[in-house]
Amino acid sequence: MKTIFTKFLIFFLGLLVSVSIPASAKKKQSTYDPNLRLHYTSPAQLWEETLPLGNGRLGMMPDGGINKERIVLNDISMWSGSEVDNNNPEAATYLPQIRELLFQGKNEEAQKVMYQHFVPSGVGSNQGNGKDAPYGSFQMLGNLIVDYTYNKSAKKNSPEYNKPDSYERELDLNSAVAKTSFFRNGIEYVREYFVSRNKDVMVIRISAPKAIGAISFKVMFNRPENAKISADKNQLVMEGTLKSGVKDKDGVSFLAKLRAKTHGGTVAVTNQGLEIKNANSVELYISAGTDFNLAGVQYKSLVDVLMAKAFGISYDKLKKEHIEDYSSLFGRVNLTLGNPNSMTANSQLKQDLPTDERIRMFQLEDDPALAALYMQFGRYLFISSTRANTLPPNLQGLWANTLSTPWNGDYHLNINLQMNYWLMEPGNLADQFQPFVSLTNNLVPPGESSAKAFYGKDAKGWVAHMMTNVWNYTAPGEHPSWGATNTGGAWLCAHLWDHYEYLGDNRTEDGQSYLKQIYPTLKGASEFFLSTMVEEPTHGWLVTAPSSSPENSFYAKDGKSDVSICMGPTMDNELVRELFSNVIKASKILGVDEEYRKQLTAASLKLPPFQVSKEGYLLEWLEDYKETDVHHRHVSHLYGLHPGNQITLSKTPDLAEACRVTLNRRGDEATGWSRAWKLNFWARLGDGNRAYKLFKSLLNPSYKPETPSRRESGTYPNLFCAHPPFQIDGNFGGSAGIMEMLLQSHEGFINLLPALPNSWNEGSFNGLRARGGATVTLSWENRKPTKCSIESAYGGTYKLRIPEGVSTVTVKGKDINKKFKNEKFIEIPVYKGKKVEITFN
DSSP states (O other): OOOOHHHHHHHHHHHTSOOOOOGGGOOOOSSOOTTSEEEESSOOSSGGGSOOEEOSSEEEEEOOOSSEEEEEEEETTOBOOOOOOOOOTTGGGGHHHHHHHHHTTOHHHHHHHHHHHSSOSTTTTTTTOOTTSTTOOBOOOEEEEEEEEOOTTSOTTSHHHHOOEEEEEEEETTTTEEEEEEEETTEEEEEEEEEOTTTOOEEEEEEOTTOSSOEEEEEEEEOSSSOEEEEETTEEEEEEEEEOSSTTOEEEEEEEEEEEEEESSEEEEETTEEEEEEESEEEEEEEEEEOTTSOTTHHHHHHHHHHHHHHTSOHHHHHHHHHHHHHHHHTTOEEEESOGGGOOHHHHHHHHSOHHHHHHHHTTSOOHHHHHHHHHHHHHHHHHHOOTTSOOOBTTBTOOSSSSOGGGGOEETTTHHHHHTTTTTTTTOGGGOHHHHHHHHHTHHHHHHHHHHHHOTTOOSOOOOSEEOTTOOOSOOSSHHHHOOOOHHHHHHHHHHHHHHHTTGGGSHHHHHHHHHHHHHHHHHHHHHHHHOEEOTTTOOEEOSSBOSTTOOEEOTTSSSEEOOBSSOHHHHHHHHHHHHHHHHHHHHHTOOHHHHHHHHHHHTTSOOOOBOTTSOBOSSSSOOOBSOTTOSOOGGGTTTTTSOSSOTTTOHHHHHHHHHHHHHHOSOOOHHHHHHHHHHHHHTTOHHHHHHHHHHHTSBSSBTTBTTSOOSEEOTTSOEESSSBOTHHHHHHHHHHHHHHEEOTTSSEEESTTOOTTOOSEEEEEEEETTTEEEEEEEETTEEEEEEEEESSOEEEEEEOOTTOOEEEEEETTEEEEEESOSEEEEEEOTTOEEEEEEO
């Protein structure tokens, strides 16, 4: 761990300042949207019913209990484990044998060799149970337990004690503030919760607005292991050290402090917690941090600094500043599906339903506004689970309620981490990208070592396989059937390039600077494949070998055995082709590496082409193997359709049709995140009604209230996506899919309403982003656009596809006032920081 205090100070100060963003992106939401609210009429009984709050580093989830409340606390850097060498020194010596067996069509035999020798040293991720292994696991910080006292004369088992009146629990996405309110014995009790974005602490306010001395409770920390809890003057302290998985080596150390500010009444602090009696209102402040990648004992001083700054100002000011900071991000985008000015009583009734009931009703009656809420909830979760100088959102964002998070709460590189970022660019949150860039760059040095260890001394560049963690894991997974995929780094690089295209590319100083920054990482990833791919014997195509199509398998030649190991699966070919293409373009723009560019160009011509089966579906492997599961949740071979752009309706209609056949063959049922991916596929295919059907499937209630232990794929009552268990990528993927239905720009032009379902007959959005640095606003009626504006942060000419059914388009802006008739495409110049207004007739 770093021991330089300056680096630590910079890290924490970075949390307290806003990232520089284009002026056009700083606009706040002008009006309160009543649809952007999750609300319930009873306390949460399960963690998946609690409400997530976060500022990108710290998080909490209150259950709103009446007599006893549990608030789960999180810090995104709460990781056990440590950085170790996972490379297997013998792996590369078996590579020629494995490849020769693949060349001979003996995939099953090749797989057996890999199971024995082409695996990491040690236990790898320990089959997803890495809490006590070097791989580690994301863990909860701890619990805050609050025991409330209401009426001393009432017995605990009496109806008067146990039954609240007019209970409501809510999360307001407009403000990122949660609230619990209810009446007890004629007294109204109100609790507010938020995680301050600018002061970086967790805050809870407990009050009885119209009563004096009605607030009494005991509050304490708890954690199942590795924690010591004690009183320190006027604060309660919880501290400890997680397991590193390595003998005689400490893991991440953590510290959390709790302090109360009372208005009236008394407070006492003991090792058993804080006890508040007869207060009018109380604010609880929790400051927390770890020494992950930071200075040793000095991180404790910063926890104190953050506490002191927050405690020193009024609650109202703290809340106001938090909302302003949060709104500068969230308020950039508005979405209305349906016309709120002509909302029917039925529509209003649905909006007023408790959210869990609303989710259940959605399977019976259409509710377009629920899609708008879901899209914005995805943006809310993204803002709340990452920020500059922290970490990317993991498999659960930054929320966990256990010490052993499912699949270690790590970063799966065969779609899951990448899906977390699908909404970022179109959702106008690109200034949250730094953690992703840092994680990718941090994988380069260990990825160079893994390249040589597993692929031989002649391997160049860097590689990352199907998973990684905060300790920069780049080796294959311990089970080759899912761990051998070696294009994880290539997929990360696709996002690095995508960010460049949204920046306004090389026409801007920002674009030029960013491209120079990422080019070495892109080039290094391409060098790995250029130096390790081999010619398969049948066609002489350049292929990855060994590899797999993520987590899927096919039958061996005996027709009985499951086999995953192969060479040149379609997804690998798509990712490598895209990577080579992007590096070629980058080298031209930067004017560097001309000779290397020629090598990549020549290699690109030898990559396997797309292949379509006799039945019309896109092949997943080099051969038309028989899948062991036709309905498998991964549909990795359609990467070129989404999120890639090698398959499009306008440029490759035959391949697009093969994707359509593939999706119909695969079916719509799957895990939560898989349904989200399929939603995006159908949006790219221009089928809004099918995409909406997938969205409806994504919102299938994960369990019935009477049988909560029986979980299905879909959505939990708090709108978390159910794999099951909870995986946040489904939320992010579903949110991105709704944006894909409304706006696309991957084909080289802006495409308005490319996949509008019948039920979204009218609506509007503003603030969605298109490639080239464009911010788009649009309204539509009767399924046709009426008005649109395009604002450019950097300036440029934008190609716009004219939607079907529109005959006349009028464009007004600086140096342009023109009417177009019967055009399929028009080009619109937009000056830096300016906008053009477009009217459709």
